Amino acid sequence: MGLTVVPVSSGNTLRQILLLQDFRPQGLACTPSFALHIGESMREQGLDPRGVGLRYGLFGAEPWTDAMRLQLEALWGIVAVDFYGLSEIIGPGVAVECAAARRGLHIAEDHFLPEVIDPASGEPRPAGAEGELVLTCLTKQALPMIRYRTGDVTALDPEPCRCGRTSIRMARIKGRSDDMLVIKGVNVYPSQLEAALLTVSDLAPHYQLVVDRSHGFPIISVHVEPTPERVSAWGGFDSRRPEVAALAAAGGRAPAGAPGPQPRSGHRPAQDHPAQRGEGGAGRGKESTMSQRVTEAELLARIERGERVESAEEMTEAYRDNLVHLMTMQADSELAGGYGYVPWIMKAPGVDEKHVVAQIVKDEHRHASVMYGLLADLGVDVDAHVGPTTRPSPCASTPPRTSGPPASPPTSA
Numbered sequence: 001m002g003l004t005v006v007p008v009s010s011g012n013t014l015r016q017i018l019l020l021q022d023f024r025p026q027g028l029a030c031t032p033s034f035a036l037h038i039g040e041s042m043r044e045q046g047l048d049p050r051g052v053g054l055r056y057g058l059f060g061a062e063p064w065t066d067a068m069r070l071q072l073e074a075l076w077g078i079v080a081v082d083f084y085g086l087s088e089i090i091g092p093g094v095a096v097e098c099a100a101a102r103r104g105l106h107i108a109e110d111h112f113l114p115e116v117i118d119p120a121s122g123e124p125r126p127a128g129a130e131g132e133l134v135l136t137c138l139t140k141q142a143l144p145m146i147r148y149r150t151g152d153v154t155a156l157d158p159e160p161c162r163c164g165r166t167s168i169r170m171a172r173i174k175g176r177s178d179d180m181l182v183i184k185g186v187n188v189y190p191s192q193l194e195a196a197l198l199t200v201s202d203l204a205p206h207y208q209l210v211v212d213r214s215h216g217f218p219i220i221s222v223h224v225e226p227t228p229e230r231v232s233a234w235g236g237f238d239s240r241r242p243e244v245a246a247l248a249a250a251g252g253r254a255p256a257g258a259p260g261p262q263p264r265s266g267h268r269p270a271q272d273h274p275a276q277r278g279e280g281g282a283g284r285g286k287e288s289t290m291s292q293r294v295t296e297a298e299l300l301a302r303i304e305r306g307e308r309v310e311s312a313e314e315m316t317e318a319y320r321d322n323l324v325h326l327m328t329m330q331a332d333s334e335l336a337g338g339y340g341y342v343p344w345i346m347k348a349p350g351v352d353e354k355h356v357v358a359q360i361v362k363d364e365h366r367h368a369s370v371m372y373g374l375l376a377d378l379g380v381d382v383d384a385h386v387g388p389t390t391r392p393s394p395c396a397s398t399p400p401r402t403s404g405p406p407a408s409p410p411t412s413a
Contacts, residue, residue, distance in 0.1 A: 004353055006360065009337070010034060010184075012330075013041050018363060023356060024053040028076070029083075029092075032059040032068055033184060039075040050077035056099065058083050060092060062182040063173050082172055086152075089135055089145055095170055101162050104169030111139045114168060115147070116156050119177040130155045132177045133170065151177050181211060183220050193222060202230045242297040312378050324378055328385070331371035335386070338364030 008019055010030065016038050020028075028035060035057060039049040054076050060083040072080045079099050085092035094112055095105035107114050116131040117124055125131040133152045137144040155171040181188045190209055197207055208223040226234075234241060296316050302309060312320050338361045345361070348354040372382045 004356060006356060008360070012334075012367070013038055015363060015367060017042055017045070017047070019360070020052045020054075021047075022359060026053065026055045027058065028054055028056075028078075029058040031061045031184065032064040032072060032080075033062060035059060035072055036068070036075065039072075049075050054078045056081065058092075058096070060084055062184075063175060084170070084173065086150060088148060089137060089150075090140065094135065098161060098163040098165065103161065104157050104171055106161065106165050106167045106169055109167045112136065113138055114156060114170065116154065117149075119153075125155075127158050128155055130171075130174065151180065153177055181209075181220065183211075188220065197222070197224060202226055204228075320378060324375060324380055327371055327375055327378075328380070331368050331375060334364050334368035334371060338362075338368065 006019065006023060006025065008016065020038075030038075042049045055078060057072060057076060057078045057080045059072070059080060064082070069080045069082075072078065081097040081099055081102060082105055083092055083096040084105050085094040089112065093108065095107040097105050113136040115124060115134040115136075116129065117134055119132040130153055133150045133154050135148050135150060136146050137148075153174045153176065157169045157171070159169075160166045161169060179190055181190070193209065194207070197203055204225045204227050206225055210221045210223060212219045212221065296318070299309070299314075299316055299319060309315060315323070341357055341361045341364070344357045345354050348357050372386065375385075376382050
């Protein structure tokens with residue numbers, strides 16, 4: 001098709017912005033919530049998302065509305081279309097909207113046979129009636145799926161589209177026939193969270209999941225309650241007590257409102273809440289002494305006041321360990337990503353394409369070098385962790401540091 005595709009995965013918003021500015025692509029394919037996040041992050045930095053030259057956006061992997069479509073188009077100055085797929089069938093590519101009409105997603109009927117059934121009875125539903133989408137692979141040879149129940153709720157429209165295509169169209173996904181949640185493009189089942197929560201002895205077996213969709217990004221909050229024994233050991237449940245504040249410091253923001261028991265019911269479905277905000281839930285960690293808990297509460301108070309916490313001496317041991325863990329994963333990911341692209345420099349068909357891939361390698365290693373330098377500031381032995389043969393070389397734009405991995409001669413692509 002004459003397209004140069006730059007696969008950069010998800011996350012690392014600053015890298016996404018850098019690549020958009022450097023390569024000025026015509027299209028962007030990702031989840032709609034992440035596209036919204038990138039654009040808003042650019043505005044926070046004083047950048048205009050419309051200035052990077054995007055013309056169209058392919059968005060999927062999570063439900064989104066026409067209202068979000070308007071937001072994305074106004075933010076980026078693009079034509080936003082929906083696409084649909086699932087890993088069990090083929091991944092993205094089962095269906096996609098046309099740019100001309102955008103009134104339903106055209107299913108690739110030469111490869112997939114679609115049906116809509118009643119989720120409860122399994123009986124077929126007529127054209128235009130909502131139900132669970134069922135797909136049969138017609139041409140797939142490796143693991144073809146026969147009448148596969150997707151769990152996605154939609155409707156089928158057999159009428160020809162005004163764009164000229166006559167393939168059957170499916171309405172945009174309205175939701176799920178089960179209790180699966182899609183959070184930032186990741187499938188999350190409440191049963192998975194429940195299994196994790198039940199391993200924590202200090203928690204009662206009552207919880208509530210609240211999904212906030214009021215800010216573009218779906219955010220899930222896990223509301224839990226401690227066991228009566230734990231509350232008794234605290235001398236009562238008060239959100240101002242240092243022990244409770246320490247839990248919030250370890251695991252995220254405490255939910256607003258008066259504390260109390262979670263609703264009891266036979267099953268505990270996730271709830272969509274238009275105003276509830278917050279991330280995560282109660283902290284999970286080893287038992288600590290009262291003095292350590294007070295220190296954690298003081299650290300949380302500093303963070304909430306917007307104060308900078310930069311040195312390891314200003315952090316509790318648990319906070320530093322968690323920070324080092326997250327930063328190490330990010331740094332290792334950047335380093336591995338850069339080396340993963342190296343073979344593609346030689347495989348790229350032309351000079352321009354080779355330059356694009358080489359630039360990605362450079363950016364990945366630059367980010368890794370910065371992250372490893374910050375880890376060294378926190379007392380991490382980066383040389384022992386990474387090894388002298390795989391250490392990234394700092395870019396010319398990165399100032400030399402007095403700690404962290406020493407510079408090695410830059411490699412030319």
